[in-house]
Amino acid sequence: MTEKLFLGIDGGGTSCRARLCNGDGQVLGEGLTGIANPRFGLDQACNNILSATRQALQQAGLHEDDMQRMVAGFGLAGINHINDRNAVMQWGFPFASLVMRSDAYTACLGAFDGANGSILIMGTGSCGFWIRDDESGSVGGWGFPISDHASGARLGLDALSYALRAHEGIVPGTPLCSALMAHFDHSPEAIIAWQTHALPRDYGAFAPVIFDHVDKKDSLAIQLLQAAAEDAAAMIRALLDKGVEHCALVGGISGFIRPWLPESLLPYIVEPKGDALSGALIMAREGQ
Incomplete structure (x- = not known):
């Protein structure tokens, strides 16, 4: 055989x-x-x-x-x-x-x-998932841009949206705004042309730029990471409410968001x- x-x-x-x-x-x-x-x-x-x-x-x-x-x-x-x-x-x-x-x-x-538990995936997109005996289900994960909170794509979208407003003087600018606009030769028209065909991974490609500016204490970058961590924390709480004891964080940007999570959640976070x-x-x- x-x-x-x-x-x-x-x-x-x-x-x-x-x-x-x-x-x-x-x-x-x-x-x-x-x-x-x-x-x-x-x-x-x-x-x-x-x-x-x-x-x-x-x-x-x-x-x-x-x-x-x-x-x-x-x-x-x-x-x-x-x-x-x-x-x-x-x-x-x-x-x-x-x-x-x-x-x-x-x-x-x-x-x-194969045992009970939950995960929060934070990569290009995001999704929470839980398994408890014969039951399982998801939290979020409905796709970009309507869902995918605490993801690379969402970070990129929010950063570009803010940078565009800063370029026009609607909100205060930061060095991160300048770095993002420089990618498009400081042209709003270029951003609009780009976003017509941009995929989630294209938005997510700006996440490393954001993380780099967090290290430089850029106020916008910090604001974006704090918002992503708040979204992640809300999803983790929703997963734990399903009756599982732990949540593993996975995905390419999870390591950047984990330090920004509330201390009250850390006892429930485990390595996959x-x-x-x-x-x-x-x-x-x-x-x-």
Whole structure:
């Protein structure tokens, strides 16, 4: 009998990661490609998933035909709506089987190694998720710009909005405002032209500039971090209200926001045991 392979996929608004394991849990190969959020293009997202899978196969010394013995677990952003989930499931992946949940679900599963708990993802986007026995659910995570508070994209949007008003003398300017406007040659028209096609990751690209100016004691940067921390704290409290004892902070900007959280929440914050790929692989094994 041909041995099963287990594939974990973590697909978000910036990148797609793949991890391939054998039946013993040994990592055989990994892959990394671009955006895998179907809300921003179904074919692009699914092709990036396949590309990351092929990278993992190549690293493992395996071949394209070996996809047919893969048990796949997908954790994807942008599948909150059933139509988006169905579109991905029906796209035509060549795997032996496929189970799929949100990237928040798999991140929570991995963070607590399948046990009860909650997470707050703070990356390009943001989302809270909790698992308690057979129940689970999300807080936020409805997508940018209507949701995604305490995220890189939200920070970038709020910073640019303020910088544009400062440029016109509506509000006081700061060095951060000047740095942001310089990116657009100090032209409001250039910002408007840019935002017509800008994706969440494009807004999130300004987050490092904000963090750099926090270190320089820029008043706007500090104000933005304080607001993000207040949003994060509200989501953490909502997660703890679901009856879980702990919350793990994950995502690329979580380390910048954590120091700004209220001290009263710190006893409930824990380090994740695993990542979203770990959770996707747990899900694949349970769903086979």
